Structure formats: C-alpha cells, structure tokens
Amino acid sequence: MARLTQNLGFLGGGRMATALARGCVQSGLVSGSQILAADPSAEARQTFLQQVPDAKLVDGNEHLLAAADVVLLAVKPQVMPAVLAEIAGAVSERHLLISIAAGIPLQKMARALPPQTRLVRVMPNTPCLVGLGASCFSLGTAAHRDDGRLVQQVLESVGLAFPVEEHLLDAVTGLAGSGPAFVYSVIEALTVEGTAQGLPAELAALLATQTVRGAAEMVLATQQSPAELRAQVTSPGGTTVAGLAAWEHQQGATAVRAAVAAATQRSAELGGDHQNGAQ
Ligand SMILES: NC(=O)c1ccc[n+]([C@@H]2O[C@H](COP(=O)([O-])OP(=O)(O)OC[C@H]3O[C@@H](n4cnc5c(N)ncnc54)[C@H](OP(=O)(O)O)[C@@H]3O)[C@@H](O)[C@H]2O)c1
Incomplete structure (x- = not known):
C-alpha cells in the first residue's frame, strides 16, 4: 500500500x-x-x-x-x-x-x-x-x-x-450500518433454539457464531451466490429442507428485509434531524 x-x-x-x-x-x-x-x-x-x-x-x-x-x-x-x-x-x-x-x-x-x-x-x-x-x-x-x-x-x-x-447512504446505513445488529439477532435466535433443543448454552452460542462466520466465509471464498450454496446443502427429504420450509412459513426473509427497509427509512428521517444520538 x-x-x-x-x-x-x-x-x-x-x-x-x-x-x-x-x-x-x-x-x-x-x-x-x-x-x-x-x-x-x-x-x-x-x-x-x-x-x-x-x-x-x-x-x-x-x-x-x-x-x-x-x-x-x-x-x-x-x-x-x-x-x-x-x-x-x-x-x-x-x-x-x-x-x-x-x-x-x-x-x-x-x-x-x-x-x-x-x-x-x-x-x-x-x-x-x-x-x-x-x-x-x-x-x-x-x-x-x-x-x-x-x-x-x-x-x-x-x-x-x-x-x-x-442519496444511497441511507440504504448503506440500513444494510451495513444497522446490519450487524440484525445478524446479532440471528446469532441470538440460533443460540436460543439450539439451547431449547438440548445443547449447553455456551456450546450453542459458539456453534451459532461460528456457523454465521463460516457461512459468510463460504460466500466470499467460493464466490457462489447464497442461493447456490443453499441448494448444495439442501437435499430432498433432509434436515435443511425441513428447516427452510419453517423459515419460509415464518417469513424469515421478509423479516430481514423489513428490518433493512425500516433502518433505511429511519436514516432518511434522521438526515433532517441530527438532534439525536443515533448511529
Ligand atoms: N461506532 C460505530 O459503529 C459507528 C458506525 C457508523 C458511524 N459512526 C459515527 O462515528 C462517530 C463517532 O462514533 P463513536 O462510536 O466513535 O463515538 P465515541 O466513541 O463517543 O467518540 C466520540 C468522541 O468525541 C469526543 N468529543 C465530544 N465532543 C468533542 C469535541 N467538541 N471535540 C472533539 N472531540 C469531542 C467524545 O468525548 P466525550 O465522550 O467526552 O463526549 C468522544 O470521545 C459518530 O458520529 C457516529 O455516528 C459510528
């Protein structure tokens, strides 16, 4: 450099x-x-x-x-x-x-x-x-x-x-600025349910965190799309397909999109009002 x-x-x-x-x-x-x-x-x-x-x-x-x-x-x-x-x-x-x-x-x-x-x-x-x-x-x-x-x-x-x-900085704020908080919520939910399914809490937290890190690394390292990588770990009648059906039924993707949209909108609102402590 x-x-x-x-x-x-x-x-x-x-x-x-x-x-x-x-x-x-x-x-x-x-x-x-x-x-x-x-x-x-x-x-x-x-x-x-x-x-x-x-x-x-x-x-x-x-x-x-x-x-x-x-x-x-x-x-x-x-x-x-x-x-x-x-x-x-x-x-x-x-x-x-x-x-x-x-x-x-x-x-x-x-x-x-x-x-x-x-x-x-x-x-x-x-x-x-x-x-x-x-x-x-x-x-x-x-x-x-x-x-x-x-x-x-x-x-x-x-x-x-x-x-x-x-004008795109509001969307950047909604996705990348606030995004870590949404991912923390995913890690938390993975941990809570792993614990509910019988894992010791500490182990569940480590597995959840490493799984999110590993999945992000897979996208970067393989340069395959998330959809391609998802298809590779989803076999008919298997465990992942059962989990993804529940994800879709509960509108997991819709929830994530709504979070990004709401954060983007709030960033735009705050652009005219910086008497706040928000990031
Ligand atoms: N942290 C993030 O993740 C993040 C992400 C995106 C953007 N940002 C932006 O980055 C900026 C800094 O955030 P931060 O998290 O680093 O905040 P921070 O840790 O509170 O740092 C701000 C520093 O500025 C000092 N300060 C206050 N008034 C000052 C003055 N008049 N002259 C010089 N220094 C003064 C503060 O001292 P006192 O504590 O004594 O007031 C504090 O040490 C914010 O505008 C935030 O929107 C942060």
Missing part, C-alpha cells in the same frame, strides 16, 4: 476514530507519528494512545487543524453543529474534512463551513473495529478525485470501502 505523506487528524478520539487510526498504522498507510487526535475526554485520549502508541494528542480542535491537512470528524452527530461552528474559521483550502457522523448531509456541513471546503461523508460500520468493516463514502462538490482515493485507502485499512452517490 502506498504510504500517505499527510498527517491524519482525528477530531474526536472515540471508538471509531481509534479503530480507523489503528487500521491506518497497522496497514502501513501512515506511521503512528503521522496520527494526531483531539478529544476532551481523558479516558478516550488514554485509550487512543494505548491503541496508537506513537500518535500525538493535540490540545483543542483548532490546534488539530493547524497540524493536519486531512481531518476526520469523528464526533457524535449531535455534537457536529457545534464542532463545525468552532472550526469554521480555521478551515482553509489545504484541508480535507472527512465526516463519519451518521445522518448529516454534505450540504448541511458545507453550509457551516467556508465555500469550497473539501468534504467527504463516510458511512462506516462497527466491524471496522475488528478490521472487517463495510463502508461507503460520498464526495462533496468541492472534493477532488484524489480526496476520494485517500478516503478509500483510509477505509480499506479497516475493511471494504465503496464510493456511492450520497
């Missing part, structure tokens, strides 16, 4: 910032000393330094903008308006601002910043914390193509990353 020459500044050094910073260093995209962070929380600063040992902690957001050209805005959405108002005077054409805050449109951020500010909006998901993220991003109107490449490199240090048009 080509090394970045720029410093990366993290405005907000919480969970997501720490995961991204660590990923960027571990992948060799930057050295630890190219990472800077500002965060009012002593606990967050301490964790950040533990995870990214050579990073520099900066006292205040304006100092961060003075020291870094690429700044990731990694605060909660409800804090973002105050942060943008605070930094607007320090933002210039040398800066690229990358927001990972859920639900805040590019246009809203642009209105709070100097004209022609280079902005990128990212929707990451929590598996970024273990290097298996599925992220998408959209460029603001003033951002350059190279800015998109840089953002892609940063996000690929913690998983997969794809550019999309901004």
Whole structure:
C-alpha cells in the first residue's frame, strides 16, 4: 500500500476514530507519528494512545487543524453543529474534512463551513473495529478525485470501502450500518433454539457464531451466490429442507428485509434531524 505523506487528524478520539487510526498504522498507510487526535475526554485520549502508541494528542480542535491537512470528524452527530461552528474559521483550502457522523448531509456541513471546503461523508460500520468493516463514502462538490482515493485507502485499512452517490447512504446505513445488529439477532435466535433443543448454552452460542462466520466465509471464498450454496446443502427429504420450509412459513426473509427497509427509512428521517444520538 502506498504510504500517505499527510498527517491524519482525528477530531474526536472515540471508538471509531481509534479503530480507523489503528487500521491506518497497522496497514502501513501512515506511521503512528503521522496520527494526531483531539478529544476532551481523558479516558478516550488514554485509550487512543494505548491503541496508537506513537500518535500525538493535540490540545483543542483548532490546534488539530493547524497540524493536519486531512481531518476526520469523528464526533457524535449531535455534537457536529457545534464542532463545525468552532472550526469554521480555521478551515482553509489545504484541508480535507472527512465526516463519519451518521445522518448529516454534505450540504448541511458545507453550509457551516467556508465555500469550497473539501468534504467527504463516510458511512462506516462497527466491524471496522475488528478490521472487517463495510463502508461507503460520498464526495462533496468541492472534493477532488484524489480526496476520494485517500478516503478509500483510509477505509480499506479497516475493511471494504465503496464510493456511492450520497442519496444511497441511507440504504448503506440500513444494510451495513444497522446490519450487524440484525445478524446479532440471528446469532441470538440460533443460540436460543439450539439451547431449547438440548445443547449447553455456551456450546450453542459458539456453534451459532461460528456457523454465521463460516457461512459468510463460504460466500466470499467460493464466490457462489447464497442461493447456490443453499441448494448444495439442501437435499430432498433432509434436515435443511425441513428447516427452510419453517423459515419460509415464518417469513424469515421478509423479516430481514423489513428490518433493512425500516433502518433505511429511519436514516432518511434522521438526515433532517441530527438532534439525536443515533448511529
Ligand atoms: N461506532 C460505530 O459503529 C459507528 C458506525 C457508523 C458511524 N459512526 C459515527 O462515528 C462517530 C463517532 O462514533 P463513536 O462510536 O466513535 O463515538 P465515541 O466513541 O463517543 O467518540 C466520540 C468522541 O468525541 C469526543 N468529543 C465530544 N465532543 C468533542 C469535541 N467538541 N471535540 C472533539 N472531540 C469531542 C467524545 O468525548 P466525550 O465522550 O467526552 O463526549 C468522544 O470521545 C459518530 O458520529 C457516529 O455516528 C459510528
């Protein structure tokens, strides 16, 4: 991976910032000393330094903008308006601002910043914390193509990353942002029923988790569709076909689709209202 020459500044050094910073260093995209962070929380600063040992902690957001050209805005959405108002005077054409805050449109951020500010909006998901993220991003109107490449490199240090048009970020949120929670529910349901069928709870939980992980790996490794892989494990009169009949009868797929649709719709609603703590 080509090394970045720029410093990366993290405005907000919480969970997501720490995961991204660590990923960027571990992948060799930057050295630890190219990472800077500002965060009012002593606990967050301490964790950040533990995870990214050579990073520099900066006292205040304006100092961060003075020291870094690429700044990731990694605060909660409800804090973002105050942060943008605070930094607007320090933002210039040398800066690229990358927001990972859920639900805040590019246009809203642009209105709070100097004209022609280079902005990128990212929707990451929590598996970024273990290097298996599925992220998408959209460029603001003033951002350059190279800015998109840089953002892609940063996000690929913690998983997969794809550019999309901004209006698709709500669907990305519904599928990949909220999706881990739906999969956790599937793991939970597998565990509960495995236990109900007589397995020790701990064993059921391990089997459920490994089964979901294994099935995802099978899709990736074989590059076969889920439908093809399902057909391969479904023999007439067998156990899986009996289980799938119950899945269909209970409308399992409909439930999953409804969850993604509802999360997508909520993301769109929140786009106009970021006075919330939602992801
Ligand atoms: N975690 C996820 O899975 C996920 C997924 C998608 C998107 N996101 C987005 O990522 C962003 C960060 O989420 P997170 O989970 O990493 O949150 P987090 O762990 O709470 O981190 C945010 C950090 O920002 C600090 N902060 C608050 N006000 C600040 C200010 N004015 N200047 C600098 N730092 C400030 C907070 O300190 P205090 O605690 O003292 O307030 C906290 O340490 C959110 O906008 C979220 O929507 C997160």
